[in-house]
Amino acid sequence: MNDAAKAERMVQLCRSLFDRGYSVGGAGNVSVRSDEGGFLVTPTGSCLGRLEADRLTVIGPDGAPRPGPKPSKEFEFHRKLYDVRPEAGAIVHLHSTYLTALSCLEDLPRDNAIRPFTPYYVMRIGYMPVIPYYRPGSPQIGEDLAEAARRHKAQAFLLASHGVVVLGKDIDDAVNNAEELEETAKLLFLLKGEKLHYLTDAEIAELGGGY
Numbered sequence: 001m002n003d004a005a006k007a008e009r010m011v012q013l014c015r016s017l018f019d020r021g022y023s024v025g026g027a028g029n030v031s032v033r034s035d036e037g038g039f040l041v042t043p044t045g046s047c048l049g050r051l052e053a054d055r056l057t058v059i060g061p062d063g064a065p066r067p068g069p070k071p072s073k074e075f076e077f078h079r080k081l082y083d084v085r086p087e088a089g090a091i092v093h094l095h096s097t098y099l100t101a102l103s104c105l106e107d108l109p110r111d112n113a114i115r116p117f118t119p120y121y122v123m124r125i126g127y128m129p130v131i132p133y134y135r136p137g138s139p140q141i142g143e144d145l146a147e148a149a150r151r152h153k154a155q156a157f158l159l160a161s162h163g164v165v166v167l168g169k170d171i172d173d174a175v176n177n178a179e180e181l182e183e184t185a186k187l188l189f190l191l192k193g194e195k196l197h198y199l200t201d202a203e204i205a206e207l208g209g210g211y
Protein backbone atom coordinates (compact mmCIF):
# COMPACT_ATOMS: atom_id res chain seq x y z
CA MET A 1 0.00 0.00 0.00
CA ASN A 2 1.49 3.38 -0.93
CA ASP A 3 1.26 6.42 1.36
CA ALA A 4 -1.77 7.92 -0.41
CA ALA A 5 -3.65 4.62 0.04
CA LYS A 6 -2.48 4.39 3.66
CA ALA A 7 -3.79 7.92 4.32
CA GLU A 8 -7.17 7.04 2.76
CA ARG A 9 -7.43 3.85 4.81
CA MET A 10 -6.48 5.69 7.99
CA VAL A 11 -9.19 8.32 7.41
CA GLN A 12 -11.77 5.61 6.59
CA LEU A 13 -11.05 3.53 9.71
CA CYS A 14 -10.83 6.57 12.01
CA ARG A 15 -14.25 7.69 10.75
CA SER A 16 -15.61 4.20 11.34
CA LEU A 17 -14.28 4.24 14.92
CA PHE A 18 -15.86 7.65 15.49
CA ASP A 19 -19.19 6.64 13.93
CA ARG A 20 -19.41 3.63 16.22
CA GLY A 21 -18.61 5.64 19.37
CA TYR A 22 -15.04 4.49 20.00
CA SER A 23 -14.00 8.13 20.00
CA VAL A 24 -15.82 11.40 20.61
CA GLY A 25 -14.97 15.06 19.95
CA GLY A 26 -11.24 15.65 19.58
CA ALA A 27 -10.18 12.67 21.71
CA GLY A 28 -7.63 10.16 20.52
CA ASN A 29 -4.92 10.07 17.88
CA VAL A 30 -3.65 7.61 15.27
CA SER A 31 -0.44 7.16 13.30
CA VAL A 32 0.96 4.82 10.65
CA ARG A 33 4.46 4.29 9.32
CA SER A 34 4.92 5.81 5.88
CA ASP A 35 6.73 4.14 3.01
CA GLU A 36 9.46 6.75 2.96
CA GLY A 37 10.47 5.93 6.55
CA GLY A 38 8.43 8.59 8.35
CA PHE A 39 4.86 8.66 9.64
CA LEU A 40 1.34 9.88 8.87
CA VAL A 41 -0.25 11.28 12.04
CA THR A 42 -3.60 12.78 13.00
CA PRO A 43 -3.26 16.55 13.56
CA THR A 44 -3.57 17.86 17.12
CA GLY A 45 -7.13 18.80 18.04
CA SER A 46 -8.60 16.89 15.11
CA CYS A 47 -11.74 14.78 15.34
CA LEU A 48 -11.23 11.17 14.21
CA GLY A 49 -14.59 11.34 12.43
CA ARG A 50 -13.68 14.34 10.28
CA LEU A 51 -10.15 13.76 8.98
CA GLU A 52 -9.08 14.40 5.40
CA ALA A 53 -6.42 12.27 3.74
CA ASP A 54 -4.51 15.28 2.40
CA ARG A 55 -4.71 17.12 5.76
CA LEU A 56 -2.90 14.54 7.91
CA THR A 57 0.44 15.53 9.41
CA VAL A 58 3.37 14.07 7.50
CA ILE A 59 6.53 13.38 9.50
CA GLY A 60 9.58 12.92 7.29
CA PRO A 61 12.22 10.20 7.71
CA ASP A 62 14.34 12.82 9.53
CA GLY A 63 11.63 13.02 12.24
CA ALA A 64 10.63 16.58 11.32
CA PRO A 65 7.00 17.47 10.53
CA ARG A 66 6.49 18.65 6.94
CA PRO A 67 4.68 21.98 6.42
CA GLY A 68 0.98 21.52 7.21
CA PRO A 69 -1.14 20.73 10.26
CA LYS A 70 0.68 20.35 13.60
CA PRO A 71 0.94 16.71 14.75
CA SER A 72 -0.91 15.23 17.71
CA LYS A 73 0.64 16.33 20.97
CA GLU A 74 1.09 12.60 21.68
CA PHE A 75 3.15 11.93 18.57
CA GLU A 76 6.24 11.73 20.79
CA PHE A 77 4.89 8.64 22.54
CA HIS A 78 3.91 7.09 19.21
CA ARG A 79 7.47 7.65 17.92
CA LYS A 80 9.04 6.17 21.05
CA LEU A 81 6.87 3.07 20.72
CA TYR A 82 7.77 2.66 17.03
CA ASP A 83 11.45 2.84 18.04
CA VAL A 84 11.17 -0.17 20.35
CA ARG A 85 8.63 -2.08 18.23
CA PRO A 86 9.98 -2.23 14.66
CA GLU A 87 7.19 -4.67 13.67
CA ALA A 88 4.45 -2.14 14.56
CA GLY A 89 3.05 -0.35 11.50
CA ALA A 90 0.26 1.59 13.23
CA ILE A 91 -0.71 2.94 16.66
CA VAL A 92 -4.19 3.88 17.86
CA HIS A 93 -4.82 5.92 21.02
CA LEU A 94 -8.46 6.06 22.15
CA HIS A 95 -10.52 7.26 25.11
CA SER A 96 -13.09 4.53 24.40
CA THR A 97 -15.68 4.26 27.15
CA TYR A 98 -15.04 0.92 28.84
CA LEU A 99 -11.25 0.98 28.60
CA THR A 100 -11.16 4.52 29.94
CA ALA A 101 -13.53 3.52 32.75
CA LEU A 102 -11.16 0.65 33.55
CA SER A 103 -8.19 3.04 33.47
CA CYS A 104 -9.82 5.11 36.23
CA LEU A 105 -9.99 2.24 38.74
CA GLU A 106 -7.75 2.38 41.79
CA ASP A 107 -5.18 -0.41 42.35
CA LEU A 108 -5.11 -1.90 38.86
CA PRO A 109 -2.46 -4.64 38.56
CA ARG A 110 0.49 -2.85 36.88
CA ASP A 111 1.56 -5.83 34.76
CA ASN A 112 -1.85 -6.66 33.33
CA ALA A 113 -5.11 -4.73 33.73
CA ILE A 114 -7.32 -7.54 32.36
CA ARG A 115 -6.82 -11.11 33.48
CA PRO A 116 -7.73 -13.24 30.44
CA PHE A 117 -11.21 -14.76 30.35
CA THR A 118 -11.65 -15.11 26.54
CA PRO A 119 -9.16 -16.48 23.98
CA TYR A 120 -9.36 -13.65 21.46
CA TYR A 121 -8.02 -11.15 24.01
CA VAL A 122 -5.00 -13.40 24.52
CA MET A 123 -4.56 -13.99 20.79
CA ARG A 124 -4.77 -10.32 19.76
CA ILE A 125 -3.44 -8.40 22.76
CA GLY A 126 -1.68 -10.89 25.01
CA TYR A 127 -2.01 -8.79 28.13
CA MET A 128 -2.19 -5.10 29.00
CA PRO A 129 0.36 -3.34 31.27
CA VAL A 130 -0.70 -0.10 32.99
CA ILE A 131 1.22 3.19 32.61
CA PRO A 132 0.85 5.62 35.58
CA TYR A 133 -1.10 8.85 35.05
CA TYR A 134 0.72 11.82 33.50
CA ARG A 135 -0.92 14.89 31.98
CA PRO A 136 -1.77 14.37 28.29
CA GLY A 137 1.19 15.42 26.15
CA SER A 138 3.74 14.77 28.92
CA PRO A 139 7.04 13.37 27.56
CA GLN A 140 6.96 10.97 30.51
CA ILE A 141 4.17 8.97 28.82
CA GLY A 142 6.55 8.08 25.99
CA GLU A 143 9.37 7.23 28.40
CA ASP A 144 7.17 4.83 30.38
CA LEU A 145 5.53 3.34 27.28
CA ALA A 146 8.90 2.65 25.66
CA GLU A 147 10.17 1.02 28.85
CA ALA A 148 7.01 -1.12 29.15
CA ALA A 149 7.08 -2.06 25.45
CA ARG A 150 10.70 -3.20 25.85
CA ARG A 151 9.86 -5.39 28.85
CA HIS A 152 6.47 -6.72 27.69
CA LYS A 153 5.37 -8.24 24.40
CA ALA A 154 1.83 -6.85 24.92
CA GLN A 155 0.01 -5.17 22.00
CA ALA A 156 -1.76 -2.62 24.22
CA PHE A 157 -1.04 -0.40 27.21
CA LEU A 158 -3.57 1.26 29.49
CA LEU A 159 -2.82 4.90 30.39
CA ALA A 160 -4.14 5.36 33.95
CA SER A 161 -7.07 7.81 34.17
CA HIS A 162 -6.75 8.57 30.45
CA GLY A 163 -7.32 5.83 27.83
CA VAL A 164 -5.57 3.13 25.85
CA VAL A 165 -2.71 2.77 23.36
CA VAL A 166 -2.96 -0.13 20.90
CA LEU A 167 -0.42 -1.39 18.35
CA GLY A 168 -0.85 -3.38 15.16
CA LYS A 169 1.18 -4.50 12.17
CA ASP A 170 -0.86 -2.07 10.05
CA ILE A 171 -3.85 0.22 10.56
CA ASP A 172 -6.43 -2.55 10.02
CA ASP A 173 -4.70 -4.76 12.56
CA ALA A 174 -4.37 -1.94 15.14
CA VAL A 175 -8.06 -1.03 14.78
CA ASN A 176 -9.11 -4.68 15.05
CA ASN A 177 -7.01 -4.98 18.21
CA ALA A 178 -8.56 -1.81 19.67
CA GLU A 179 -12.11 -3.00 18.95
CA GLU A 180 -11.48 -6.41 20.49
CA LEU A 181 -9.93 -4.84 23.55
CA GLU A 182 -12.78 -2.38 24.09
CA GLU A 183 -15.24 -5.30 23.82
CA THR A 184 -13.25 -7.24 26.40
CA ALA A 185 -13.36 -4.28 28.82
CA LYS A 186 -17.11 -3.97 28.20
CA LEU A 187 -17.61 -7.65 29.06
CA LEU A 188 -15.58 -7.17 32.21
CA PHE A 189 -17.96 -4.44 33.40
CA LEU A 190 -21.03 -6.45 32.31
CA LEU A 191 -19.78 -9.39 34.35
CA LYS A 192 -18.98 -7.32 37.46
CA GLY A 193 -20.26 -9.16 40.53
CA GLU A 194 -20.55 -12.48 38.63
CA LYS A 195 -18.31 -15.47 39.28
CA LEU A 196 -15.99 -15.14 36.29
CA HIS A 197 -14.22 -18.16 34.80
CA TYR A 198 -10.68 -17.10 33.93
CA LEU A 199 -8.54 -19.01 31.42
CA THR A 200 -5.99 -21.25 33.09
CA ASP A 201 -2.22 -20.75 32.64
CA ALA A 202 -2.17 -23.83 30.38
CA GLU A 203 -5.02 -22.46 28.25
CA ILE A 204 -3.24 -19.09 27.98
CA ALA A 205 0.06 -20.78 27.06
CA GLU A 206 -1.72 -22.87 24.38
CA LEU A 207 -2.80 -19.57 22.77
CA GLY A 208 0.76 -18.25 22.84
CA GLY A 209 -0.02 -15.83 25.66
CA GLY A 210 1.45 -15.23 29.09
CA TYR A 211 4.16 -12.91 30.30
Ligand SMILES: O=C(O)[C@@H](O)C(=O)COP(=O)(O)O
Pocket residue numbers: 026027028029042043044045046071072073074093136137
Ligand atom coordinates in the same frame (compact mmCIF):
# COMPACT_ATOMS: atom_id res chain seq x y z
O1 LIG B 1 -6.01 13.14 25.97
C1 LIG B 1 -5.44 13.99 25.25
O2 LIG B 1 -5.50 15.21 25.43
C2 LIG B 1 -4.63 13.44 24.07
O3 LIG B 1 -4.01 12.25 24.45
C3 LIG B 1 -5.61 13.14 22.98
O4 LIG B 1 -6.25 12.09 23.01
C4 LIG B 1 -5.84 14.12 21.89
O5 LIG B 1 -4.72 14.96 21.67
P1 LIG B 1 -4.33 15.43 20.19
O6 LIG B 1 -3.99 14.19 19.41
O7 LIG B 1 -3.18 16.36 20.35
O8 LIG B 1 -5.55 16.10 19.62
Ligand SMILES: [Zn+2]
Pocket residue numbers: 027028093094095136162163
Ligand atom coordinates in the same frame (compact mmCIF):
# COMPACT_ATOMS: atom_id res chain seq x y z
ZN1 LIG C 1 -5.69 11.03 25.03
